[in-house]
Amino acid sequence: QVQLQESGPGLVKPSETLSLTCTVSGGSISSYYWSWIRQPPGKGLEWIGYIYYSGSTNYNPSLKSRVTISVDTSKNQFSLKLSSVTAADTAVYYCARDNWNDVGENWFDPWGQGTLVTVSS
């Protein structure tokens, strides 16, 4: 079955850019939307944005000015860049697949295991 795996630095300095990659295995990245979601320690879930395999994107307005999501279909990967990070960006970052069925229902599944990114000098 499809599996997702996040990768990237676990520590980022304030004001720098956080960069993560999600590798999709067991299936193609094509024909799906793919999202990034984060969870600060001890807190709830926040959707960051999504990308369609063709490259179209949509971002959470609260993060839009700092977020870029891109896709590399040849590598079956999609990536997140979050610029000008602060301690408030410390979180577990998840990648997940957006699913849509024939009747227009929508859900996130599967999810990656998540990766903790700490913003600290």
Added chain:
Amino acid sequence: EIVLTQSPGTLSLSPGERATLSCRASQSVSSSFLAWYQQKPGQAPRLLIYGASSRATGIPDRFSGSGSGTDFTLTISRLEPEDFAVYYCQQYGSSHMYTFGQGTKLEIK
């Protein structure tokens, strides 16, 4: 932005009891776009319910979802020890944006 408010924040019950978790939206949400997830410590969220009432593959039938408009409910008919976790509702709405509720922690009494 549609805000989802989950209640209660914490629910203390015993195995075998019935759990009722609420998710209220700040404006009407299409049932097609309402999902529920379970999250255990150190794990990624797990899809339980999509389309407000459809169980995901492999989810036991003690889990059920209902509701429409602004009020949605996740019910666990008879709690098993492995059901104690945090539960989140999630919606997809206008501006093609997703939001999550703040979560309900289901703990053993």
